[in-house]
Amino acid sequence: MDATFVLYPNMTALDFVGPFEVLASVPVVSARFVAATLDPVKSDNGLVVTPTDTFDSLKSTDIVVVPGSGHWKALLKDSGGVVEWLREVHATTKWTTSVCTGSTLLAEAGLVSKATTHWAAREDLEVRGVEVSTDRVVFDGKVVSGAGVSAGIDMALRLVEAEFGEMVAQAVQVGIEYDPQPPRAYDSIPPEIAQGLKAAFDSRQA
Template sequence: MDIAFVLYPDMTALDLVGPYDVLAHAPGVTPHFVAATPDPVRCDAGMLIAPTTTFAELDRADVIVVPGGKPFGVLAEGTVAAWLREVHPTATWTTSVCTGSTLLASAGVLAGKRATTHWAVRDLLASLGAEVSTERVVRDGSVITAAGVSAGIDMALALAGILWGDDVAKGLQLAIEYDPQPPYDSGSVEKAPAEVVEAVRGLMLSGFGADRDRTG
């Protein structure tokens, strides 16, 4: 089974690494880190990830995983969306994490479909034609989308259950000891204090705005 993990500048590392650590250890999986060029890709916090192949070289995959990050530069540039339009029709599963759903939408993958994303970009996703859900993981046909960042692990475990059965998925969950017990109950916009939500929203939108300004 070929799983393509999409790389692009300013992506969020955990969006990719979380699903990778769930899915890539399963028997028979060949992971591919695919990007526009063979050069290392710098994530939004500075981590470098090396591609193993390029969009030009990889024209199919059984599973596609699109991480999120700062969306506007990649949306404007269009290379990721163009590749998704080519490979999605033959993929068994196409998935996204966080703002990665905006890339699926820009490729037409989410037209008329329910999907989720990071809470800060729900309006953006809706403007791109998706039916936006506030659920943590959403499956609509062969497309599975996850909410912000850490939800990618939940998405990958859900997909593992579909691909290999519940017992295998439970074993993968145990192997990575995914048993969240956070010290705070503020992991969603619905639960966090209003002042925290506004502070984080301001920081994120200023970062997205800087990204958009660089491409505008």
């Protein structure tokens, strides 16, 4: 089973590295990395990843994982071919997934009706006609979305459970020693901290 991770400039590294570690722990899963070209792609914090495939060469896959970016508004204006490729490849997938603001790309492609995302991007999902959930992981048919950044690990574990069963998912979770404690959600922090965080994220979009 192929799991293909979408790469583009300024993506958030943990958005795809977390799900990659989970999915790659399943022996029957082979990882691929797709981008507009085969040139190395740099994440928003400087991690460089080399693609294995291009949007032109890869036309089908079993699983797609779309990471998000802290610069998602600019990406929605010009995705560099990501949105068009997602529309095309989605017809071939068993699972189409996103992490963080990657769900806004799925929404832009018209592939999702209910999803979660990073708290800072909820409005961008809503204006695209998507029912926005604050859950950490959301299943919408064969589309699975994870909330912000670290939620990609939870999303991938839920996906492994759905595809391979609970025992495999538990084995993977213990193998990577992922023992999450109750997360501190955006909606639960003091308003003054939330406002400061929102302002910081909004400033990135300028």
